[in-house]
Amino acid sequence: MLRVQQLKLPVSHTREELEKKLRKTLKLSKEELLSWNIRRQSLDARKKPELFFVYTVDVSVKQEKQVMKRVHSKNIMSTTEKKFSYLHMEQNLNAPRPVIVGSGPAGLFCAYYLVKAGMKPLVLERGEDVDDRLKTVERFWSTGELNPESNVQFGEGGAGTFSDGKLNTLVKDPVGRNQEVLKIFVEAGAPEEILYQQKPHLGTDALIGLVKNIRRFIEEAGGEVRFSSKVTDLEIRDNALTAVIVNDSEKIETNTVVLAVGHSARDTFSMLKEKGLSMEAKSFAVGLRAEHPQTLINQYQYGQECREDLGAAAYKVTHRGKNGRGVYSFCMCPGGYVVNASSEPGRLAVNGMSYQKRDSQNANSALIVSVTPDDFPEDGVLAGVEFQRKLEEVAFALGKGKIPVQRYADFCLNKETKEFGAVKPCMKGGYTMANVRTLLPETLNETLIEGIESFNRMIPGFSQPDMLLSGIESRTSSPVRIVRNEQFQSSTAGIYPCGEGAGYAGGITSAAMDGLRVGEAITKNFINSL
Structure with missing residues (x-):
C-alpha cells in the first residue's frame, strides 16, 4: 500500500x-x-x-x-496499515466476571474490549440510561431541580455526552487504539468522516444514539449494564478486592473492578481514600466560560462570517502569564451553549456543549488558568476537590442557583453587569447578570485578563467589551489520580483505575482509549494467571 x-x-x-x-x-x-x-x-x-x-x-x-x-x-x-487487535480467551476458560464502575467512554470501551475478548462484564452506572437522563437534565435546566445521581456529570455516556463531542486527541498510541475508537463509533452509527477529519466532533444529539448502540452491542455479546446502581463500598481482604457493594445494600462478589468513575465522582473518591487506595492530588485548571459571536470566529478562521460548507469554526489559544501560569482555551464549542453542569446541591459548575449542527449564535470556550496543589487551602489527596467545591459554592450563591454572567468590560472594572450588549447568552439553564470577578482568587482573575488581551492580538475582537464571561468552570479534569502500576492495578489487587476520573485521560477519545488499554490489561493478566 x-x-x-x-x-x-x-x-x-x-x-x-x-x-x-x-x-x-x-x-x-x-x-x-x-x-x-x-x-x-x-x-x-x-x-x-x-x-x-x-x-x-x-x-x-x-x-x-x-x-x-x-x-x-x-x-x-x-506503508503497511496497522490494525488494532484484541486478545481472546477460549470460551471454555473460566473467565472472571469483571465489574466496571461507570458507563462513560472509559467504562463503555473497556466493556467493549472485554466482550470482544470473551468475557461478560457487568457495568454499574449510578445515573440513568441516556434517554431518561436527557429528560432529567432538561428538567433541571428548565426548573433548577437537580438529581445528584443523574445529571450532566453522571449517567449513561458520562460527562462527555453533554459536550461538543470532540474526538481529537494528542495522545500518541502506535498500536492503533485511537483509530479503533473512531471505528467503533462509526460501527455504532457515526459518520465515516470522523475517521479522517482533523478535528472530528459528534455533538450531544448524535452521542445519545451512539452511546445506546455501543451499550446494545455489549449486552448482545453477553455483558450486562445496570443503571441507578451506585457502588457505595468495596470489600477488601488481604489487600485484594473480594466484592463491591451497590446502593449500600447489594453485595456482588468479584475479584476484578474497573474504576471508570469520571472526574466528578467526589463521594467515590472519599470512599476510596477511606479504603486506603493510593491516591494523589494533581494539578488541573479553573476559570470561566467565554461567549463570542460565532461570526467573529468564522471571520478569523475562514476570512468570512459564514461558510455553510465548513460549518462553525473553532479556535485554540494559549498564553503563558507573567506569573508563570498557563492560560488557555478548553472544550471550545462552536455554535454551542454554556450549560449548567452542576452535580451537587448548593454548588454550581458550568460547561459547554454543542449539537451536531453547531448552529447557535455564539461560540463558547472555557478560558482557564492552571492551578497546582500549592494553590489549595487544604492539604491531602482530596484538597483539589475541596478547592473546586468552595468555588462552586460561591458561584451558586452569587447566581442564587442560576449561572452568573458578566460583560468583559464590567469584569475588567470589577462591577456587576446591569445590561447585555451586542452578545446575548446562549445557555442551557437559568442565568442572571452578576459580578463574575468575585468567583476566582484575584491572582487568577488578573492572569485571565492578561491572557484575554493576549488572545485579542491573535483573534481581533476577542476582548470586545460585550464578550460574556460566566462561571464557574471547575470540572476541567480530575483533581486526583488513583495510582496504578504496570499491570494497571491500584495499590489494592484487582482494582483497575481507568479514564479521566482516575487521572489517566482528558476527553472522550483518550478516555475511550484508556478503556481499551485497561480491558487488554485485565485480559492479559487473567491469561497469565492460568
Missing part, C-alpha cells in the same frame, strides 16, 4: 477530483488504481478566504514497486 501526503484541493472539490489528482500524482491509469481511502483531512486557511483541504490518502495499486520507481517524492511512501 502507498501513502500519499500533501494532496491539496479547494474545499469545494468533488470525490472525483480528488481521485483524479491522486492518479495524476502517482502517474496511474484508471486500471492501475485498485482502491483508496482518506487517512487524514485538514484545512489550510493560510490564504483565506481561499481555503483548501489537504489530504493524506492510502492507495492500493497494481505493481506497487513499479509505481514507486516512476514517482519520486518525499510525500509518497510505501
Whole structure:
C-alpha cells in the first residue's frame, strides 16, 4: 500500500477530483488504481478566504514497486496499515466476571474490549440510561431541580455526552487504539468522516444514539449494564478486592473492578481514600466560560462570517502569564451553549456543549488558568476537590442557583453587569447578570485578563467589551489520580483505575482509549494467571 501526503484541493472539490489528482500524482491509469481511502483531512486557511483541504490518502495499486520507481517524492511512501487487535480467551476458560464502575467512554470501551475478548462484564452506572437522563437534565435546566445521581456529570455516556463531542486527541498510541475508537463509533452509527477529519466532533444529539448502540452491542455479546446502581463500598481482604457493594445494600462478589468513575465522582473518591487506595492530588485548571459571536470566529478562521460548507469554526489559544501560569482555551464549542453542569446541591459548575449542527449564535470556550496543589487551602489527596467545591459554592450563591454572567468590560472594572450588549447568552439553564470577578482568587482573575488581551492580538475582537464571561468552570479534569502500576492495578489487587476520573485521560477519545488499554490489561493478566 502507498501513502500519499500533501494532496491539496479547494474545499469545494468533488470525490472525483480528488481521485483524479491522486492518479495524476502517482502517474496511474484508471486500471492501475485498485482502491483508496482518506487517512487524514485538514484545512489550510493560510490564504483565506481561499481555503483548501489537504489530504493524506492510502492507495492500493497494481505493481506497487513499479509505481514507486516512476514517482519520486518525499510525500509518497510505501506503508503497511496497522490494525488494532484484541486478545481472546477460549470460551471454555473460566473467565472472571469483571465489574466496571461507570458507563462513560472509559467504562463503555473497556466493556467493549472485554466482550470482544470473551468475557461478560457487568457495568454499574449510578445515573440513568441516556434517554431518561436527557429528560432529567432538561428538567433541571428548565426548573433548577437537580438529581445528584443523574445529571450532566453522571449517567449513561458520562460527562462527555453533554459536550461538543470532540474526538481529537494528542495522545500518541502506535498500536492503533485511537483509530479503533473512531471505528467503533462509526460501527455504532457515526459518520465515516470522523475517521479522517482533523478535528472530528459528534455533538450531544448524535452521542445519545451512539452511546445506546455501543451499550446494545455489549449486552448482545453477553455483558450486562445496570443503571441507578451506585457502588457505595468495596470489600477488601488481604489487600485484594473480594466484592463491591451497590446502593449500600447489594453485595456482588468479584475479584476484578474497573474504576471508570469520571472526574466528578467526589463521594467515590472519599470512599476510596477511606479504603486506603493510593491516591494523589494533581494539578488541573479553573476559570470561566467565554461567549463570542460565532461570526467573529468564522471571520478569523475562514476570512468570512459564514461558510455553510465548513460549518462553525473553532479556535485554540494559549498564553503563558507573567506569573508563570498557563492560560488557555478548553472544550471550545462552536455554535454551542454554556450549560449548567452542576452535580451537587448548593454548588454550581458550568460547561459547554454543542449539537451536531453547531448552529447557535455564539461560540463558547472555557478560558482557564492552571492551578497546582500549592494553590489549595487544604492539604491531602482530596484538597483539589475541596478547592473546586468552595468555588462552586460561591458561584451558586452569587447566581442564587442560576449561572452568573458578566460583560468583559464590567469584569475588567470589577462591577456587576446591569445590561447585555451586542452578545446575548446562549445557555442551557437559568442565568442572571452578576459580578463574575468575585468567583476566582484575584491572582487568577488578573492572569485571565492578561491572557484575554493576549488572545485579542491573535483573534481581533476577542476582548470586545460585550464578550460574556460566566462561571464557574471547575470540572476541567480530575483533581486526583488513583495510582496504578504496570499491570494497571491500584495499590489494592484487582482494582483497575481507568479514564479521566482516575487521572489517566482528558476527553472522550483518550478516555475511550484508556478503556481499551485497561480491558487488554485485565485480559492479559487473567491469561497469565492460568
